[in-house]
Amino acid sequence: MLEFIPLLDKHSSVPIYVQLYQYIKQKIEDGDIPEGALLPSIRYLSGQLKISKNTVDGAYQQLLAEGYVASKARVGLVVLPLEQPVLSPSLQEIKYKSKVPMDNKEETFEYDFKYGDIDVNFFPIQIWKRCLTQALTDELEQLLSPGERQGYVGLREELANYLFQSRGVVCSEEQIVICSGTQHAISLILQLLSKNGERSVAMENPSYDGAKSVFNNHGWSIKPIRLEKDGIDIEQLKKVEAKVAYITPSHQFPYGMVLSIQKRLLLLEWANQNGSFIIEDDYDSEFRYQGQPIPSLKALDAKENVIYLGTFSKSFSPAVRVSYIVLPQRLMDAYNHMYGNYYQSVPSIVQKGLYILMNEGHFTSHIRKMRKVYENKHKTLVDALNKYMGNHIEIIGQKAGLHLLVNVKYRSTEELVKEAKKVGVRVYDPTLYALNDSEVNSSLIMMGFGGVSEEKIDKGVQLLNKAWFNGDN
Amino acid sequence: MLEFIPLLDKHSSVPIYVQLYQYIKQKIEDGDIPEGALLPSIRYLSGQLKISKNTVDGAYQQLLAEGYVASKARVGLVVLPLEQPVLSPSLQEIKYKSKVPMDNKEETFEYDFKYGDIDVNFFPIQIWKRCLTQALTDELEQLLSPGERQGYVGLREELANYLFQSRGVVCSEEQIVICSGTQHAISLILQLLSKNGERSVAMENPSYDGAKSVFNNHGWSIKPIRLEKDGIDIEQLKKVEAKVAYITPSHQFPYGMVLSIQKRLLLLEWANQNGSFIIEDDYDSEFRYQGQPIPSLKALDAKENVIYLGTFSKSFSPAVRVSYIVLPQRLMDAYNHMYGNYYQSVPSIVQKGLYILMNEGHFTSHIRKMRKVYENKHKTLVDALNKYMGNHIEIIGQKAGLHLLVNVKYRSTEELVKEAKKVGVRVYDPTLYALNDSEVNSSLIMMGFGGVSEEKIDKGVQLLNKAWFNGDN
Numbered sequence: 026m027l028e029f030i031p032l033l034d035k036h037s038s039v040p041i042y043v044q045l046y047q048y049i050k051q052k053i054e055d056g057d058i059p060e061g062a063l064l065p066s067i068r069y070l071s072g073q074l075k076i077s078k079n080t081v082d083g084a085y086q087q088l089l090a091e092g093y094v095a096s097k098a099r100v101g102l103v104v105l106p107l108e109q110p111v112l113s114p115s116l117q118e119i120k121y122k123s124k125v126p127m128d129n130k131e132e133t134f135e136y137d138f139k140y141g142d143i144d145v146n147f148f149p150i151q152i153w154k155r156c157l158t159q160a161l162t163d164e165l166e167q168l169l170s171p172g173e174r175q176g177y178v179g180l181r182e183e184l185a186n187y188l189f190q191s192r193g194v195v196c197s198e199e200q201i202v203i204c205s206g207t208q209h210a211i212s213l214i215l216q217l218l219s220k221n222g223e224r225s226v227a228m229e230n231p232s233y234d235g236a237k238s239v240f241n242n243h244g245w246s247i248k249p250i251r252l253e254k255d256g257i258d259i260e261q262l263k264k265v266e267a268k269v270a271y272i273t274p275s276h277q278f279p280y281g282m283v284l285s286i287q288k289r290l291l292l293l294e295w296a297n298q299n300g301s302f303i304i305e306d307d308y309d310s311e312f313r314y315q316g317q318p319i320p321s322l323k324a325l326d327a328k329e330n331v332i333y334l335g336t337f338s339k340s341f342s343p344a345v346r347v348s349y350i351v352l353p354q355r356l357m358d359a360y361n362h363m364y365g366n367y368y369q370s371v372p373s374i375v376q377k378g379l380y381i382l383m384n385e386g387h388f389t390s391h392i393r394k395m396r397k398v399y400e401n402k403h404k405t406l407v408d409a410l411n412k413y414m415g416n417h418i419e420i421i422g423q424k425a426g427l428h429l430l431v432n433v434k435y436r437s438t439e440e441l442v443k444e445a446k447k448v449g450v451r452v453y454d455p456t457l458y459a460l461n462d463s464e465v466n467s468s469l470i471m472m473g474f475g476g477v478s479e480e481k482i483d484k485g486v487q488l489l490n491k492a493w494f495n496g497d498n
Numbered sequence: 499m500l501e502f503i504p505l506l507d508k509h510s511s512v513p514i515y516v517q518l519y520q521y522i523k524q525k526i527e528d529g530d531i532p533e534g535a536l537l538p539s540i541r542y543l544s545g546q547l548k549i550s551k552n553t554v555d556g557a558y559q560q561l562l563a564e565g566y567v568a569s570k571a572r573v574g575l576v577v578l579p580l581e582q583p584v585l586s587p588s589l590q591e592i593k594y595k596s597k598v599p600m601d602n603k604e605e606t607f608e609y610d611f612k613y614g615d616i617d618v619n620f621f622p623i624q625i626w627k628r629c630l631t632q633a634l635t636d637e638l639e640q641l642l643s644p645g646e647r648q649g650y651v652g653l654r655e656e657l658a659n660y661l662f663q664s665r666g667v668v669c670s671e672e673q674i675v676i677c678s679g680t681q682h683a684i685s686l687i688l689q690l691l692s693k694n695g696e697r698s699v700a701m702e703n704p705s706y707d708g709a710k711s712v713f714n715n716h717g718w719s720i721k722p723i724r725l726e727k728d729g730i731d732i733e734q735l736k737k738v739e740a741k742v743a744y745i746t747p748s749h750q751f752p753y754g755m756v757l758s759i760q761k762r763l764l765l766l767e768w769a770n771q772n773g774s775f776i777i778e779d780d781y782d783s784e785f786r787y788q789g790q791p792i793p794s795l796k797a798l799d800a801k802e803n804v805i806y807l808g809t810f811s812k813s814f815s816p817a818v819r820v821s822y823i824v825l826p827q828r829l830m831d832a833y834n835h836m837y838g839n840y841y842q843s844v845p846s847i848v849q850k851g852l853y854i855l856m857n858e859g860h861f862t863s864h865i866r867k868m869r870k871v872y873e874n875k876h877k878t879l880v881d882a883l884n885k886y887m888g889n890h891i892e893i894i895g896q897k898a899g900l901h902l903l904v905n906v907k908y909r910s911t912e913e914l915v916k917e918a919k920k921v922g923v924r925v926y927d928p929t930l931y932a933l934n935d936s937e938v939n940s941s942l943i944m945m946g947f948g949g950v951s952e953e954k955i956d957k958g959v960q961l962l963n964k965a966w967f968n969g970d971n
Contacts, residue, residue, distance in 0.1 A: 171816040205678040205843035242689045343644040370678035
């Protein structure tokens with residue numbers, strides 16, 4: 026058992042659990058706590074440090090979430106080998122090719138590792154049908170009006186409750202705006218923030234191209250910020266003087282790292298000192314397969330600088346086209362002034378259907394079920410990749426979300442995608458998400474697994490191995 | 499029987515039926531054809547002028563639509579008394595007060611003549627429920643993806659067909675974009691037109707405040723254009739040098755006049771010569787109670803300068819939150835470039851439900867039914883107004899749409915609204931739609947009748963008479 030004597034400052038603005046987490050993390054990174062070592066039990070450490078068990082647990086969950094330790098049954102938390110940095114410098118400046126294709130008429134493949142698909146086999150179609158039918162029957166009159174401007178109040182109340190429970194976000198239904206998808210939400214936010222004359226945004230590079238297009242179409246310029254292993258490079262961010270930053274902290278898109286707690290605090294501090302707003306796109310927060318979810322930026326946002334974005338596309342269905350904004354209280358006046366005579370954009374039947382789904386508890390049980398389903402798929406994919414071509418590849422990203430990246434060493438992405446197609450497998454090129462077009466080649470492949478069965482995942486990876494390495498492991 | 503010897507130029511770019519219509523209209527306005535006179539029969543005139551019966555019919559329908567003549571059973575078309583100009587100069591410059599209230603929590607009134615309500619009693623709830631249920635069952639996989647970018651192709655095909663049949667619009671489904679309401683549609687259009695650096699729009703004054711807010715929020719400036727009896731003042735429009743004009747030609751909002759055929763042609767000519775785009779918001783086109791619908795601007799748009807906007811809010815239900823854009827072919831490349839990786843914003847279940855509704859013929863029969871329902875309500879309202887306070891008021895606007903304006907002579911709108919509330923009747927102030935805030939008082943009242951029963955319409959007007967004139971007619 027290791028001895029811990031961290032200096033915990035109870036008067037600091039940094040929470041105790043974060044201080045403890047930072048201390049242990051530093052010790053692991055410095056090699057003071059070696060690979061394979063056991064962390065002390067929660068009970069022991071809370072007694073030693075005279076802090077609550079919950080506080081120790083918070084720190085441990087964070088270390089689990091970021092992959093520094095793993096839980097071993099009947100033993101405790103074991104320190105894992107340090108990962109290689111997620112991004113080698115050459116990978117950060119990947120080539121920009123063209124916009125990501127969204128053509129619906131494109132070729133279909135037997136094995137399609139498309140990002141964004143969900144598993145249709147587990148969709149609660151009967152329950153959803155009942156919710157919609159009930160929504161259609163209830164209150165006919167209300168269903169014939171455009172509905173409340175910010176969205177159906179019942180749904181907003183359920184969301185406020187859900188966000189508090191699952192993401193630590195404290196807000197009232199009055200701060201929530203229901204939107205027709207994330208792009209629609211970003212468009213409304215940009216118009217709101219434009220009122221101060223702001224026209225530029227800092228974004229992780231690479232980042233979600235759908236958001237980038239909205240910024241471009243509104244005439245905003247984009248300031249690309251480097252990614253580090255634990256998320257956006259705060260130092261570079263500080264240099265660009267942006268008043269708005271768009272971030273995907275729960276599961277960076279497309280790289281998949283989770284923004285570390287330290288960086289979350291630094292980011293909030295930056296926003297506060299710089300008078301900036303952070304748009305937190307929390308798109309994949311429901312699916313973490315290790316440790317507890319990390320608190321959202323919005324949960325830590327004491328100074329009201331975070332505009333939170335959530336979506337039902339991943340957690341329930343992309344077909345419902347429903348997202349939501351949580352606005353800081355201090356933006357509500359401006360919001361009401363600008364959008365006071367806007368109509369709600371989501372059909373009331375869908376809003377009421379989602380309300381019934383949440384209100385009757387089906388939504389949380391669906392997420393619980395899907396987390397297990399996707400965790401199994403994630404494991405199947407990782408196992409298959411290691412089994413069939415472990416010597417040739419490196420898996421990038423954290424144990425979360427519905428996709429991962431694979432670095433196929435010394436091969437070009439373009440060639441890999443082309444060769445995969447020949448054996449009926451579709452994999453994707455993440456360099457399409459780069460914000461600038463430096464001329465560096467990539468060997469990265471993006472694989473979504475949400476919509477692929479475990480059987481097909483295994484078979485698909487076998488085929489990839491055949492295509493790329495003639496079946497050689 | 500009158501003698502007609504109009505000079506019709508078969509080589510002109512102005513259609514013959516328009517020339518004939520213009521000729522007769524001028525004669526009526528000049529008093530050459532007096533009130534009460536009969537127009538010659540279609541058969542007679544087509545023989546005299548050596549033109550087809552359809553051509554004569556086209557001209558007559560236009561005169562009917564614009565209220566110059568009325569159809570009298572077994573007699574023919576009778577010339578009606580000339581209306582007073584819709585807008586006295588003082589009414590054109592009405593006071594701007596504040597944004598139109600859309601608060602959902604506001605007081606409810608027994609008699610609410612709110613604009614925008616539809617009649618819930620005639621809503622085909624069982625059919626709509628069946629369409630949605632069927633949409634949910636069909637093609638589960640497709641219902642779990644965000645769907646085609648511009649909207650479900652089946653719905654777009656039905657719309658292309660419907661627009662051709664009912665509005666004379668010739669377009670392919672590829673030019674149609676399904677949107678979450680008119681405001682969302684305008685937002686997308688503005689971003690598209692901004693690419694040329696354009697940032698100002700000419701609008702009828704007064705006009706739809708919901709559109710005005712979208713222009714403002716995108717940083718566009720608004721150039722208000724006077725209204726004349728037959729629509730926007732083309733001469734003033736020519737002077738302001740706008741590259742974009744937003745127009746409600748089928749039923750000017752809120753005044754209710756129909757843009758005359760001459761002005762439609764002049765407007766298109768202006769757009770062509772000036773290199774401008776016209777945004778045609780055809781929101782109330784389904785409900786004309788006299789004559790045939792006038793062809794849309796888009797139907798006459800040979801030079802591809804018209805961007806057409808339609809909505810299901812009035813014709814079916816505001817709760818579905820579905821509108822659509824018809825883009826000119828020449829804008830498609832720019833559209834695809836800007837929105838190539840945007841997701842569709844309307845839930846697929848609602849799109850597919852509307853597709854089934856249209857495909858099975860329920861949509862057109864619903865419109866046919868509602869046209870009769872609203873025509874009866876319109877008649878009941880006009881009759882009640884004339885019966886109970888005919889001496890004190892003047893009804894403004896054409897026989898179309900779901901609302902009309904009443905000029906209550908020598909009284910102030912503010913006072914009228916307040917007095918009406920005291921007897922449990924809510925009527926509205928159309929001056930809220932003015933684009934500028936000159937200090938001229940108004941005596942106009944706006945009354946929507948779509949959501950009010952005939953019985954309540956009659957009783958409500960009786961109460962208004964009591965409140966405003968102590969029951970004196």
